[in-house]
Amino acid sequence: MAELTKKERMQIPRQPMPEQAPNSRNKNFTEVNLGFTEELAKLEAERCLQCPKPKCVEGCPVGVQIKDFIKLVAEGDYLAAASKIKENNVLPAVCGRVCPQEEQCEARCVTGVKGESVAIGRLERFVADYERTTTGIRQAEIKTKTGKKVAIIGSGPAGLSCAGELVQLGHTVTVFEALHDIGGVLIYGIPEFRLPKEIVKAEVDALEALGVEFKTNSVIGFTDTIDELMTVEGYDAVFIGVGAGLPYFMNLPGENYNGVYSANEFLTRVNLMKAYKFPEFDTPVFDVKGKNVAVFGGGNTAMDAVRTSKRLGAANARIIYRRSEVEMPARIEEVHHAKEEGIEFVMLTNPLEFLGDEAGWLHGVKLQKMELGEPDASGRRRPVAIPGSEYVMPIDMAVIAIGNGSNPIIQKTTPDINFNKWGNITVEEATMKTSKKGVFAGGDIVTGGATVILAMGAGRKAATAIDEYLMENAVIQ
C-alpha cells in the first residue's frame, strides 16, 4: 500500500467509538464503550500526520511516545505499539479508558486545529486490549535484584505505577492496602461500565507475576506504622499513595437522613462490594427502583454516581450543580454519555436543606436557583443565589459528590511528615521526597483529588527518585 499524503490523511474522518446503545446500556453494568476493531484502529492511526515535533506528547503528563506507537498501529504491529506505550505508561488499558485526553494529548494534536484531533485515547485502549486479549500482558525485564525493600502504601494508580517501576529496577516491593481488594479508586470508585474490574485485575496480576507482593487488609498507621515498616520490618524506603479518601459533606440540615450518601459510600457499595448484584452479594444499597435520585456536584464522580443510579433502576436521575454546564469539571464524554442515558441536568441550582419524614427517611430537597456573577479565584464565574427562587424537589436518594479532603490516618500516626493546611503531604517536586528521610509520596494525597494519569506520573517520578536514593545508600554502606 502506498504512503498516504498529508491531504489524504486529513480527509479521513475521526473514527467514532462503537458503543452500547444508550437505552440498553442504562440498564446494565457492562462497559459502555466497546473498543475499536483492528480496521477502525488502523484507519484512525492513518490520520496521524507524524509531526516532526509532535505537540501531543507535551500534553501527556507521562510523556507517552504517541506518534511512534500510532505509527506501529498503522503498520499493524500492535504488540510493538503496546511495548512502546508501556515504556512510559504501565497502565495503558486503564488510561485509554479514563484519561481526559480531550484536555491533554488530543487538545494539542495539530489535526484538531482545523478538523478533529486524532483519537489517541481510543488507540491507546485498542493497543492495550489487543495485547491483553492475545498474548496476555507481557512482562518487562527485571534487573538484577538489589536486595533493597520498598513499602508502597495504597494500591491506587500512584502506588501501582511506583511498584511496577521499582520491581523492574530490581527492588523487592510490597504494596500495603487498607481495603480487601487492590486498585484504589479504580476498583471502588470508577464503575464497571466505564472501567471493567477485570482489566484492573489483569494489570494487578501482571504486577504480581513480576514479583510485587500485595498485602490487603493493612491500614498503615494502625496495622503497622510507617516507622515500624522502616525499623521493625526492614523497609529501606516508603512510598505513600493513599489517595484523598475523606468525603466532604455540605453541612446542610437533614444531611443525615436515610438515603443521603457520600459518593464514596454509594460507589463503594455498588462497585467494590457489588451491591448491584444484591442479594447474590451480601452488601445492600438503597433500592432506587422507580425512585427519584439527585446527585450534587459536576465532576466525574457525580457523573459516575448518577449513571450508576440510573442503571439501578431510578425513574429520575438528576445532576444538580450550582454553576452552569460549561463550568462542570466532568469529562465531556461522561456528560455526553449521561445525557444519552436519560440523565437530567439541573444547572444553576443549589441545595439548601434536605427534607425527611418522622422515621428518618429522605423525601425531598429544598433548592435555590443561582445565576452567574463575577469570576472567582478559580477563574470560573461565581454562582449567586436568586432571592425568592426556592422550591422543593421530591427525592428519595441523594448523593453528595462535591469532592474529597485527605484522610488523616497517616498524618496522625506519622508526626515527622509535613502536611499543608489542607492535609496534603508536602513534597519536593522533582523527587516527590517528603520531610521524612526515605519516605516519598504522590497522587491525590499530595495534589488533592486529581486524575489517574497524574497519580501514575507521580508514582513513576517517585520510583526514579527512590531508586537513586536506594542505590546511593548502597554505595555508602
Added chain:
Amino acid sequence: MFKIVSAEFLAPEVKRFEIEAPKIAAKRKAGQFVIVRISSQGERIPLTIADSSVERGTITIIVQGIGKTTREINEHKAGEFFMDVVGPLGLPSHIENFGTAISIGGGVGTAIAFPTAKALKEAGNHTISIIGGKSKEYVILENELREICDEVYPTTDDGSYGYHGFVTGKLKDIIESGTKVDFVLAIGPIPMMKAVAEVTRPYGIKTVVSLNPVMVDGTGMCGGCRAVVGGQTVFVCVDGPEFDAHEVDFTLLMKRNNTYRSEEKSALDKHVCSLDKQFAEAINN
C-alpha cells in the same frame, strides 16, 4: 486468610472466636474493633476485639448472629478460616483511674465492654460490672468478669437470674445507695445506652457509650457510619467508636441503623430457607 483457633457458643446465637491475627493482637487496645469479611461475596462487618493474646498471636471476637452475615460467621468452626480481618480500627478507650467505674453490658454488649472493664481495673479503678440479658442463658462472660472486677451484678429481664429488671434499675440502686460513681461505660442495644445516659445525666456522672452504626470501610473513607454527637457530625469508625453518652443523638442513630432493614430481612429469610432446605435434604438422604 485468618485461621480460627477456637470457637464456642456462649449463649444462644452468641459465639466466641479466637482468631490468628498476630499483627492485630500485638497492636490492639481496649475499645478498638476489626472488620471481618467471610467470602468474596461477603459484606464487611465491624466487630469489637474482646481480648487478645500476644503470645498466641490471636484476637478474640464475640459475635451475635442477627442478620445473614453474622449467622454465617457463627456457622464457622475451629480450624476454618475467615477471609479478611482488618484492624485494629477506631480510637482506643480513654482509660484512667477515675475512682469507681461501672461497666454495663447488655446482651452481646457485655463482650464489647469486657476489654474496657479489664483496662479500667488495671488502671486502678474500683470496677463494678452490670451484665444484662433477657434471661439467664443470655447473661455472658460472668465468670470472666468475676476474675477481673471487684463486683459483678447479673440482671435479667425475666428475673430468671440475678437482679430482676433492666441494667438501669441495678445502676440506679447502686447510685442511690450512696456509692460515689465516677465513671460509667455502657454498651448494648441503643435503647439501653440511651436509658443509661438518662440515669446518669442528673448526677453528672461521666458516661461513655460505644456506637454501632452501619460501616463499610472503617477508615473514614465513606462517611456511612456518621452519627451526631454534641450537635456535630462525626464518623464513628475514626472519631469513635466511644463517645460521651450525654451528647449522642441516639434517636438519629437508631433511625440510621434501620436503613437496610428490609434488605437484611430478605437476605436473612433466604439464608434461613436455604438452611432449612439443606437440613431437609440431609434428613432425606
